[in-house]
Amino acid sequence: MKRxxxxxxxxxxxxVINSDKFKTELISVYFILPLNKQDVTFNxxxxxxxxxxxxxxxxxMEIEKRLEELYGSDLSISVxxxxxxxxxRFSIEGPxxxxxxxxxxxxxxxxxxxxxxxxxxxxxxxxKKDYVNQEKRNLKDRISSKINDxxxxxxxxxxxxxxxxxxxxxxxxxxxxxxxxxxxVNLYKHYLDxxxxxxxxxxxxxxxxSEQIRKSIKDKFSYNEREExxxxxxxxxxxxxxxxxxxxxxxxxQGKLTLGYRTNIPYEDKLYSAFLVGNYILGGGPDxxxxxxxxxxxxxxxxxxxxxxxxxxxxxxxxxxxxxKFEDALKIIKEQIELMKQGEFDQKSIEQSKxxxxxxxxxxxxxxxxxxxxxxxxxxxxxxxxxEGLIESIREVNKEDIIAAINKIKLDTVYFLxxx
Amino acid sequence: MENISTIKSDILKEESxxxxxxxxLKVYFVPKLGFSKKYAIFSTNYGSNxxxxxxxGENEAIKVPEGIAHFLEHKxxxxxxxxxxxxxxxxxxxxxxFTNFNQTAYLFSCTDNFYKNLELLVSFVENPYFxxxxxxxxxGIIAQEIKMYEDNPGWKVFFNSLKAMYHYHPVxxxxxxxxxxxxxxxxxxxxxxxNTFYHPTNMILFLVGDIDFEKAIKTIEKNIxxxxxxxxxxxxxxxxxxxxxxKNRYIEESLSVSIPLFNIGFKDKDVGFDGNELLEKExxxxxxxxxxxxxxxxxxxxxxxxGLVNNSFGAQFVASKTYSHSIIGGESSNPKKVLDKVIExxxxxxxxxxxxxxxxxxxNKMIGHHIMSFDSLEYIANSFTKYEFQNSSLFxxxxxxxxxxxxxxxxxxxxxxxxxxxxxxVINPK
Numbered sequence: 001m002k003r004x005x006x007x008x009x010x011x012x013x014x015x016v017i018n019s020d021k022f023k024t025e026l027i028s029v030y031f032i033l034p035l036n037k038q039d040v041t042f043n044x045x046x047x048x049x050x051x052x053x054x055x056x057x058x059x060x061m062e063i064e065k066r067l068e069e070l071y072g073s074d075l076s077i078s079v080x081x082x083x084x085x086x087x088x089r090f091s092i093e094g095p096x097x098x099x100x101x102x103x104x105x106x107x108x109x110x111x112x113x114x115x116x117x118x119x120x121x122x123x124x125x126x127x128k129k130d131y132v133n134q135e136k137r138n139l140k141d142r143i144s145s146k147i148n149d150x151x152x153x154x155x156x157x158x159x160x161x162x163x164x165x166x167x168x169x170x171x172x173x174x175x176x177x178x179x180x181x182x183x184x185v186n187l188y189k190h191y192l193d194x195x196x197x198x199x200x201x202x203x204x205x206x207x208x209x210s211e212q213i214r215k216s217i218k219d220k221f222s223y224n225e226r227e228e229x230x231x232x233x234x235x236x237x238x239x240x241x242x243x244x245x246x247x248x249x250x251x252x253x254q255g256k257l258t259l260g261y262r263t264n265i266p267y268e269d270k271l272y273s274a275f276l277v278g279n280y281i282l283g284g285g286p287d288x289x290x291x292x293x294x295x296x297x298x299x300x301x302x303x304x305x306x307x308x309x310x311x312x313x314x315x316x317x318x319x320x321x322x323x324x325k326f327e328d329a330l331k332i333i334k335e336q337i338e339l340m341k342q343g344e345f346d347q348k349s350i351e352q353s354k355x356x357x358x359x360x361x362x363x364x365x366x367x368x369x370x371x372x373x374x375x376x377x378x379x380x381x382x383x384x385x386x387x388e389g390l391i392e393s394i395r396e397v398n399k400e401d402i403i404a405a406i407n408k409i410k411l412d413t414v415y416f417l418x419x420x
Numbered sequence: 421m422e423n424i425s426t427i428k429s430d431i432l433k434e435e436s437x438x439x440x441x442x443x444x445l446k447v448y449f450v451p452k453l454g455f456s457k458k459y460a461i462f463s464t465n466y467g468s469n470x471x472x473x474x475x476x477g478e479n480e481a482i483k484v485p486e487g488i489a490h491f492l493e494h495k496x497x498x499x500x501x502x503x504x505x506x507x508x509x510x511x512x513x514x515x516x517x518f519t520n521f522n523q524t525a526y527l528f529s530c531t532d533n534f535y536k537n538l539e540l541l542v543s544f545v546e547n548p549y550f551x552x553x554x555x556x557x558x559x560g561i562i563a564q565e566i567k568m569y570e571d572n573p574g575w576k577v578f579f580n581s582l583k584a585m586y587h588y589h590p591v592x593x594x595x596x597x598x599x600x601x602x603x604x605x606x607x608x609x610x611x612x613x614x615n616t617f618y619h620p621t622n623m624i625l626f627l628v629g630d631i632d633f634e635k636a637i638k639t640i641e642k643n644i645x646x647x648x649x650x651x652x653x654x655x656x657x658x659x660x661x662x663x664x665x666x667k668n669r670y671i672e673e674s675l676s677v678s679i680p681l682f683n684i685g686f687k688d689k690d691v692g693f694d695g696n697e698l699l700e701k702e703x704x705x706x707x708x709x710x711x712x713x714x715x716x717x718x719x720x721x722x723x724x725x726x727g728l729v730n731n732s733f734g735a736q737f738v739a740s741k742t743y744s745h746s747i748i749g750g751e752s753s754n755p756k757k758v759l760d761k762v763i764e765x766x767x768x769x770x771x772x773x774x775x776x777x778x779x780x781x782x783x784n785k786m787i788g789h790h791i792m793s794f795d796s797l798e799y800i801a802n803s804f805t806k807y808e809f810q811n812s813s814l815f816x817x818x819x820x821x822x823x824x825x826x827x828x829x830x831x832x833x834x835x836x837x838x839x840x841x842x843x844x845x846v847i848n849p850k
Contacts, residue, residue, distance in 0.1 A: 021454045021455065022795050023432075023433075023791050023792055023794055023795050024791075024792040024795050059721060060715065060721065060724070061715070061716055061717070061718070061720070061721045064714070064715040064716040065716045065781060067785075068716055068781040068782060068784060068785040069781055069784065070788075071784055071785065071787060071788030071791075072784065072785030072786065072787070072788035072789045072792075073788065093792070094788065094792070095788045095791050095792055099433075099791045100787075100788065100791070130725070134724070134725060134727060137727055138730050138731070141678065141679055141730055141751065142730075144678035144679070145677070145678045145679065145751070146678075147676055147677065147678055148573055148574075148676075148677050148678060148681075149572075150571045150572075150676075250676050251675070251676045251850050252571050252676065253567045253570040253571050254564065254567040254568055254570070254571055285505075285509060285514070286503075286505035286509070286515075287503075287505050287506050287509035295561060296503065299557055299560030299561050299564075300560075300564075301561075301564055302561055302562070302564035302565040302568055303568070320564060320567070320568050321564070322564070348510070351510075352506075352509040352510055352512070354512075355509075355510075355511065355512025355532075356509065356512050356514070358512060358531075359512045359513065359514070359530060359531045359532070362456045362457075362531045363456050363457045363529075363531060365456060366455050366456055366457045366797070367795070367796075368795065
């Protein structure tokens, strides 16, 4: 797998990853912006409105018909939060040239993606009013539907409470009360501003010659008048922490418990890899401390796991439990962490966890989406390590480093969603 | 090696290999060169639907508690020496299992030590170890799993739609059973189910990745039990007589959701197919659903612009020998109005006919999607085993898809979408 990174214009980069392993090729354009309350709802609206219609394809039915002609190429958009950055993604994924009867399929896909991002349908020089209003309503439904998935909801609520005074608490899809301020005029203005100021990363995974891809990108995408925004690094070190407990009540059958920890270990820190291994020992897989104790030994939960959120350096533990087992589960989880701080874990757990992490790193190259996201994360964290380098840094982790890393973590928020 | 048979697809540029063990177990392999991940799935043709059957070596049919196939899946991970998860973890691999209506599957994915992992997979699936104590302990865990699904509105709206469509067929019951039904499960019944359904002639072992197939076969032969068992095990499964008609037109429930969720189900009157006939019916119906309800239709466009549906709207056909149905689902503030529009549209299409251009585009799309799906090892493995148990083949899919013509679609449209075989299931906000 060969990768070329090239600056296309001020703040615009092209990453071409060449591989002939796949039958599919992927073109992803990422817009990276600072996460802040006043922009987040506007940002989220942009891809929603853009995929409704373009200059050449006036509505989403026309767009979809074109995609179907291109052998079912899929257009997808996403809005995510990576630390305190807001990332909008526009992707098109479709069969590679040697599998379909078309030798222009790459350029055809590129054309439609370009038309969606850069040539929106305009009425009187602004977005189409109906589309904006319909997408406002859709986004409103989307934001209110966060209660539908109770596990995710518990995680989202924990983050909200834990980072009350930090940008990280901002919900990636924005806020219902801000939707009222949005109209076709100010949203279009926001769009023009975003095109000018966002950091743009174009990631392409394809079997075509890199040279051919570079030429197509340069022919079709022209960038001028760039004024890139400065993307700030998140604050991740917090030593004075007061533990708090938040309890919400809702009509649910099972209680959802989430524990939010500040790790105090930035991804640049040499203890970061040790922390990843420690987290895995604690709650990574079915051989983890939490799984064995909370689930297998005490039958308290069906699921219990611990996850690391890289950019903001936090760790969240989640479990689904009976309402009256809140104290028990909390006690067992805290005990397990205490034991880890004291070094109560064996070499076998370390080896198993390292292997599991290494396995998942090795398989990044088996999936076009993972490849694209991996290169994006390198860019976002200014990390030039390739997969081999990352694997090496996991291999080097020892017990002392894990103990040191786990001793840095601090419990910030305990969240429990229970019945009314 | 002798006795390895091959199927090749020039369109997909893929190949599959088959080797049948002396005991009747079929081992399949699809090579994926250059991939780091290797994947194996050991599956038995036994799922939540198989609740009534004649146990091996007996003459009388028995009825077992709902959720037992899934319970058995959980329990197979337990060995006398401890938990098998740990053995896979030592190798850095990922092990899991799933139970659906028609199969129970055990799988692992890894990058290293493939043959050692394979040995573990074969031996743990072949070594049941149930005690009163470990069976009872599992009830607490599974009860939590059942409760987790009860909080899942998508799952609820789906199972309610099955309950509205079917009178007696076990497909309407939850795969994991109920908190009540699992309390009735004991180790004796578990062994009975195990011995009947985990018979090599009722199972498939499928491998995919950058693997040496001959070496894999040798590993399996060395570790498999009942090496020479050559008895064909014809399992007698009993399914209730299911009327062709739906049970209830409408079903609703309230949960903590923001806007209503709905499933519109069309119960298939035309059941009993197997093999390529069944596969063809599946493909034809999925093309049809896309032509009627897909994102490139006027119906979708109008309902979306009116605010009746959002992009969670979608449709899918599920095919099996003893039951099949289409489900059209999504979120809507007014599910009844969506149903009216859907029926109105079907009536309209009955008058004006389907559009051939739509058919050609959708067919193109499905060809592309099928080709692209071969980039996923999980997809290859899971759908390969699914189709084998239905006596067809993933490798026939593209040929059947290409051979489908407009008349096939028109014919199916008339038989599947009739005015009396649909139901509406709704989850309302509390």
